[in-house]
Amino acid sequence: MTDNCFSGRFGNVPRAGVLGAALLALGGVAAAQTPSHCKAFGDSITAGVGDDPERAEAGYPPRLEALAPGLVVDNRGVGAEGTAEGLARIDGVLEEPGDCLLLMEGTNDVSRGISPETTLFNLDQMAARASAAGWTTYHATLIPRLPNARFDPNNLQNQDLVQSIRRLAAIRGRGLVDPFEIFSTTRRLFHAYYYAGTEDPVGHPNGAGYDLLASVFRDVLQSTDEVPPVPTRLIPAHGAEGVSPASALEVDVRDFGSAIDTGSALLMVDGSPAPAPGVGDDGRWLSWRVSATEPLDGVVTLSLRAGDAEGNVYDRLLGRFLVEGAVRPPGDVDRDGRVDGRDLVFLGLAFGAGSTSRRFDADADLDGSGQVDGEDLAILAANFGASL
Ligand SMILES: [Ca+2]
Ligand SMILES: [Ca+2]
Ligand SMILES: [Ca+2]
Numbered sequence: 001m002t003d004n005c006f007s008g009r010f011g012n013v014p015r016a017g018v019l020g021a022a023l024l025a026l027g028g029v030a031a032a033q034t035p036s037h038c039k040a041f042g043d044s045i046t047a048g049v050g051d052d053p054e055r056a057e058a059g060y061p062p063r064l065e066a067l068a069p070g071l072v073v074d075n076r077g078v079g080a081e082g083t084a085e086g087l088a089r090i091d092g093v094l095e096e097p098g099d100c101l102l103l104m105e106g107t108n109d110v111s112r113g114i115s116p117e118t119t120l121f122n123l124d125q126m127a128a129r130a131s132a133a134g135w136t137t138y139h140a141t142l143i144p145r146l147p148n149a150r151f152d153p154n155n156l157q158n159q160d161l162v163q164s165i166r167r168l169a170a171i172r173g174r175g176l177v178d179p180f181e182i183f184s185t186t187r188r189l190f191h192a193y194y195y196a197g198t199e200d201p202v203g204h205p206n207g208a209g210y211d212l213l214a215s216v217f218r219d220v221l222q223s224t225d226e227v228p229p230v231p232t233r234l235i236p237a238h239g240a241e242g243v244s245p246a247s248a249l250e251v252d253v254r255d256f257g258s259a260i261d262t263g264s265a266l267l268m269v270d271g272s273p274a275p276a277p278g279v280g281d282d283g284r285w286l287s288w289r290v291s292a293t294e295p296l297d298g299v300v301t302l303s304l305r306a307g308d309a310e311g312n313v314y315d316r317l318l319g320r321f322l323v324e325g326a327v328r329p330p331g332d333v334d335r336d337g338r339v340d341g342r343d344l345v346f347l348g349l350a351f352g353a354g355s356t357s358r359r360f361d362a363d364a365d366l367d368g369s370g371q372v373d374g375e376d377l378a379i380l381a382a383n384f385g386a387s388l
Contacts, residue, residue: 038100
């Protein structure tokens with residue numbers, strides 16, 4: 001782990017006018033009219049796979065109807081669908097009666113290795129067709145994938161895609177529903193809010209999870225702001241490796257509900273505060289462009305504190321990346337560049353779990369055997385105290 005010597009290591013970069021101009025052009029978010037008839041469009045997580053089998057109608061749409069009297073929400077979720085198939089069937093859905101699209105799709109694209117650019121393009125096309133039909137359109141972020149998901153179990157690609165979806169919503173002036181942020185900060189998420197079957201390659205909510213998901217949609221449709229300012233851009237991405245020592249950092253943060261408390265917003269780089277960010281004229285976004293005045297090295301950790309006018313606060317790790325030439329020691333479960341008691345705790349939590357178990361943690365399976373066991377513990381123990 002790189003030491004905390006970042007003071008004075010970063011200076012302000014002259015801020016290019018492009019970003020400011022692009023974001024200023026956005027103005028406020030659309031959604032002027034209150035929708036009355038929504039189509040919930042997406043994959044199995046919209047269809048309601050994993051829900052309580054006792055329920056006559058599965059998923060978040062019927063719950064959203066119950067939470068928002070007067071609102072009709074039709075379930076148009078199709079299991080296992082990716083955004084390419086979604087784009088192929090959206091026109092048929094838009095021909096039905098309705099005035100609002102709730103669009104949550106893309107986790108199956110991650111599983112299939114579809115590029116985020118393609119996913120974003122498809123989502124944008126679907127939303128654009130709905131907007132062209134006069135519908136109010138909301139993008140929704142994806143929910144976290146299980147730690148034992150077959151692909152992207154540590155949510156690196158997912159988090160990157162989520163930020164892109166937020167950025168897309170902002171650029172196009174569409175609404176944003178952000179279950180990723182709400183789910184990510186919910187305690188005991190996978191244990192209490194996810195379907196417990198072992199054959200779940202992605203991660204589906206259970207009954208409680210669909211209750212939570214419906215409430216996240218309800219809040220946005222009723223203009224209740226329960227979500228803090230969230231990152232819409234992070235460069236280098238969380239989990240990136242081989243980052244150039246000369247890389248600049250780019251962090252954009254936006255609030256989709258209310259104003260950001262700009263005075264208290266703080267970006268920390270390896271424990272030292274970054275220079276003050278640029279602030280959007282509407283008070284709803286912040287932008288840091290930070291260049292290294294000394295070469296980066298080792299593991300770089302970014303954390304963010306930012307609150308909004310409603311008192312919702314983001315205050316946690318934002319991202320962590322590995323600079324070119326640095327090699328993490330074996331046994332570094334949490335990827336912070338050193339092997340210590342924290343890694344032992346994480347390994348302990350997953351100890352004994354195989355890859356189909358809900359407790360499995362791919363990062364704790366240090367030898368990649370598909371089982372967190374004594375072999376992994378031996379690797380950790382042999383490297384205990386090692387650091388970059
Ligand atoms: Ca907010
Ligand atoms: Ca560690
Ligand atoms: Ca193992």
